[in-house]
Amino acid sequence: MNSILLAFGALDARLATQCRALSLRRHEVPVRIGVHAHERQGAQRMWFDVDLCVKLAQAPADRDHISQTLDYDFVREVIAREVGGQHHELQETLCDAIATALLQENGVHAVRVATRKPDIYPDSASIGVERVCIKPW
Template sequence: MLTSLSHSALQDCRRLFLRNYEVLINIGVHEFEKKGEQRILINVDLFIPLALSTPKGDQLDEVVDYDFIRSTIARRMAKGHIQLQETLCDDVITAMLEHPKVRAVRVSTEKPDVYADCDAVGVEVFRIKGGM
């Protein structure tokens, strides 16, 4: 996915990020997964044009607030059980792109506790608003 981060539509953007946001959610397709929560790590990169995110007065309303990222994720978590990490990524990325200042988004999710012989299993999605 790193090659997508050098896309020409992002050259005039600032990148905001949320790293390893840990949530406990009910996620999975197997019956045992539907009976309890699993630990998920969520990573988000927002790409915002510099023209829309360069503060002139050092005020929060001049930029995209980090709380937007966390509250958007929290709203998705509140909807209940999710079967697939792909669905979670798609839902979060769609909601992030609804922000008028956001041009592109990268979202990844990881299940760090699934297999003992690896760090995590996960999914990553990258989208640019309007298919630029």
């Protein structure tokens, strides 16, 4: 069994013991991205996987109410805002922009963002980029 909290905890044990992990998997968005001429013709499918370590003080879940955690809509809104309507050259810069924006949220202490383009090579499931960012304690 894989645990994102344990993976983050390998970087800093406090992430595993003082945070709650929230995840969004294979969020699909059409994105205008790529450096090649044929990639500039229209949007491509992209998948986004996001893991957030949210400090327990900001996501105590001591009551069964949305105010007791971080709303997943926030993650989707950040992705939509960073994707925007413009053309992106690189997955790397888009991935970094999303990670940076997510980390600005109060209570979010660490993020992992992975982007994947599934329709690039016929002999490969996808190509992708991953980034991990942590705020100083």
